Amino acid sequence: MAQTIIVVGGQWGDEGKGKIVDFLAEKADIVVRYAGGNNAGHTVIVGDKKFKFHLIPSGIVHENKLNIIGNGTVVDPEVLVSEIEDLERVGFKIDERRLVVSSSAHTILPKHREEDNPKKDVHARKIGTTGRGIGPCYRDKVARTGIRISEFIESDSEITRKIRPLVKDTCFIINEAIDQGKKVLFEGAQGTLLDIDHGTYPFVTSSNPTAGGALTGTGVGPTKIDSVIGVFKAYTTRVGAGPFPTELGTEDQTNAEGRWEDIEPVYKEALKEALEKANEGDEYFQGKYMRLMGKEYGTTTGRPRRTGWFDGVAARYAVMVNGMSAIAIMKLDVLQGLKKIKICKAYEVDGKITENFVLDTKKLWEVKPIYEEMPGWDGDISDARSLEDLPENAWNYLRRLEEISNAKIALVSVGPRRDQTIVIDDSVLF
Ligand code: IMP
Numbered sequence: 001m002a003q004t005i006i007v008v009g010g011q012w013g014d015e016g017k018g019k020i021v022d023f024l025a026e027k028a029d030i031v032v033r034y035a036g037g038n039n040a041g042h043t044v045i046v047g048d049k050k051f052k053f054h055l056i057p058s059g060i061v062h063e064n065k066l067n068i069i070g071n072g073t074v075v076d077p078e079v080l081v082s083e084i085e086d087l088e089r090v091g092f093k094i095d096e097r098r099l100v101v102s103s104s105a106h107t108i109l110p111k112h113r114e115e116d117n118p119k120k121d122v123h124a125r126k127i128g129t130t131g132r133g134i135g136p137c138y139r140d141k142v143a144r145t146g147i148r149i150s151e152f153i154e155s156d157s158e159i160t161r162k163i164r165p166l167v168k169d170t171c172f173i174i175n176e177a178i179d180q181g182k183k184v185l186f187e188g189a190q191g192t193l194l195d196i197d198h199g200t201y202p203f204v205t206s207s208n209p210t211a212g213g214a215l216t217g218t219g220v221g222p223t224k225i226d227s228v229i230g231v232f233k234a235y236t237t238r239v240g241a242g243p244f245p246t247e248l249g250t251e252d253q254t255n256a257e258g259r260w261e262d263i264e265p266v267y268k269e270a271l272k273e274a275l276e277k278a279n280e281g282d283e284y285f286q287g288k289y290m291r292l293m294g295k296e297y298g299t300t301t302g303r304p305r306r307t308g309w310f311d312g313v314a315a316r317y318a319v320m321v322n323g324m325s326a327i328a329i330m331k332l333d334v335l336q337g338l339k340k341i342k343i344c345k346a347y348e349v350d351g352k353i354t355e356n357f358v359l360d361t362k363k364l365w366e367v368k369p370i371y372e373e374m375p376g377w378d379g380d381i382s383d384a385r386s387l388e389d390l391p392e393n394a395w396n397y398l399r400r401l402e403e404i405s406n407a408k409i410a411l412v413s414v415g416p417r418r419d420q421t422i423v424i425d426d427s428v429l430f
C-alpha cells in the first residue's frame with residue numbers, strides 16, 4: 001500500500017486523470033495540484049452530478065480533505081474565485097480547512113490572458129494554446145518578473161479579500177502531513193507529451209506535468225514518494241497543434257467536424273455511420289468513431305480532440321521518464337464495436353525502425369508508425385467489474401498494452417462512473 005501517490009498523464013492530457021484522482025481521493029487526506037493552471041479541465045462524475053474543474057483539485061468534492069494548489073501552479077485569481085463560488089452555489093463550504101493556495105504559486109494577470117490569444121497572436125495560434133495566459137505567466141516566473149500569490153494578496157480588492165485566508169506556505173503543510181503518516185495524492189494536469197522538457201516541444205504547455213514536476217511543484221523530496229500511477233487512454237487523443245504519429249484522419253478533418261454542440265443533435269446517426277465506415281477500413285472514420293464514442297471534446301475549450309491508435313512507443317517513453325510504478329487504462333469501452341484494433345509498437349524514421357520515442361520534433365512529424373493488429377470485441381463492456389467479465393479479445397488487448405508499454409496495469413476503466421473501474425493491482429494504490 002502507498003502513502004503518497006503521484007497521478008500523471010501518460011499521453012497529451014485528457015487521459016481521464018480526473019476519474020482516477022477522484023477514485024483515489026476517497027482515501028487520501030490531502031490532494032495537491034502541482035503544475036499548470038486553468039488550462040486543465042477535469043470532469044468528475046459523482047452519482048448523477050457532473051463537476052468540471054479547471055484549477056481547483058478534483059478532491060474538492062470529497063468531505064474532510066484538504067485540497068492544495070501547489071507552488072508549481074499558476075493561479076488566475078478571477079478563475080479561482082469563480083470556481084469557489086460555483087462550488088458554494090451547490091452547497092459546498094469552501095474555507096481554509098478544505099482549500100489552500102500556495103503563497104509561492106504565480107499569478108496569472110489580465111495582461112497574460114490578453115497576450116495568450118490564439119485568435120490574435122500568431123504564436124498562441126501555432127501552438128493551439130488554451131488561451132488562458134499560462135505560457136506568458138510561466139515566462140514571467142522564469143524571467144523573475146512574475147507576481148507570486150503572496151504578493152498579489154497584498155493589494156486590497158474583493159478578489160484578494162476572498163483569497164487571502166486560503167494562502168499558506170504549503171510545502172510545510174504537505175511535508176508535516178507526510179511525516180504524520182497522512183495520505184497525500186499529487187494530482188497531475190496535462191500529460192507527459194505536453195511537458196516543457198519531455199514533450200513535443202514547442203507544441204507543449206509551459207510547465208512540467210511529469211512526476212518530477214510533482215516534487216518541485218510542491219516542495220516534497222523524491223524519497224517521500226511511494227508510487228507513480230500513469231494514466232493512459234486505450235487509444236490516443238491530442239488537442240491543439242503538434243505532431244501525433246498515430247493520428248487517424250487529419251487535424252483539419254477533425255476541426256471541420258465542429259464542436260460538441262454541433263455534433264450533439266446528429267450524434268446517433270453520426271456514430272452509426274462512423275462505426276460502419278470504420279469497420280470498412282476507413283481510417284478517418286476509425287478516429288471519428290473514437291471521438292464520438294469517447295465524447296472527445298475539450299472540457300476547457302469545447303474543441304474536438306484529434307484521435308488515434310494507442311502509441312506504445314510514446315507510452316514506453318512516458319513510463320520511463322516518469323518512473324511509473326503502474327498504469328491505468330481508461331475508456332476501454334470506447335473501442336468496442338471495432339472489428340480490428342491497432343497498437344503502434346515501433347516507428348520507422350529515416351528508413352530505420354526504432355522502438356524509442358523521437359525527441360526531435362521535426363522528425364516526429366515524419367515518423368511512420370508500425371502497427372500490430374488485434375481483433376476487437378463485440379458487445380458492451382461497460383458493466384464489467386473484473387477482468388473475468390471482459391471478452392477474451394479485450395483481455396488480450398490489455399496484455400499487449402502492458403508488454404509494449406513495459407508497465408503493469410493497476411486499473412482499467414470501462415465508463416465514466418466511479419463504479420466502472422476494474423482494480424487489478426491495489427498494492428500501488430492507497
Ligand atoms: P497552454 O497550456 O494553454 O499554453 O497550451 C499549450 C498546449 O497544451 C496546447 O496544445 C493545449 O491544447 C495543450 N493543453 C494544455 N492543457 C491541456 C489539458 O489539460 N489537456 C489537454 N491539452 C492541454
Ligand code: MG
Pocket residue numbers: 013014015040041042299
Ligand atoms: Mg482535461
